[in-house]
Amino acid sequence: MRKIIHIVGLLSLPIIVSGCSDMGVKPWERDILAQQEMNLISDPIESSLNDHIYFSKEASSGGQGFGGGGCGCN
């Protein structure tokens, strides 16, 4: 029994160790995520109005939604 636990433990070690090594979006994969239709919103019209008001008030456009076309360079 103990042996089995050891073997299972050893076998699952690489999975645990490498578990989070490949998560997240790579900088060169941001193009699709930055597209309008990739926004996590339920109501596109309301959200675009909100965005419009937001960037008019903030004097900045883009940056809302996921990537905002961000390159990750700054």
Next chain:
Amino acid sequence: MTKHPKCILLAALTGYLLLSSSLWASDLTPSSTAKAAPHQAVMLPKYQTNQKVSLQMEKGKVILVDFWASWCGPCRESFPWMTNIQAKYKGQGLKVIAINLDQEKQQALDFLKEFKPGFTVLFDTQAQLPEDFGVIGMPTSFLLDRQGKIRATHVGFHQNNINEYEAAIAELLAEKGE
């Protein structure tokens, strides 16, 4: 009396900073510690001709490998500069290779129509190269010496660093190949 050690420390630190080579010489990685560029044999299709080429084929030249995408603002800015330096240093053996990472090739093609590149553009639609090169932002440029080693890297493109980029290129071009 108690201030003395502080003074000495300060003087030593200042001296060290002034003498440290990284402040004065360009920040090229010395040839002895520089790593060879990965995937030099990978063949990628060229813009316009679709002919497949690899980095290996340009060995003996100083290569600026630039990873870019059409959706990235600074990449847009870097295009005219890359065209300029390619023209300026072509005779001395500089090769600018811009590797496109767009997942939708058509967007890249539209971009290229607008920003006519005066240098080699390759398509890496499957993103085979950036991971191992260590691209951490867009654009990222790698400067390879005549032996194919990565001697300098810069992330992003900043107009006020243009002189540094160019100095590094000039320095590598002037290096005598072993």
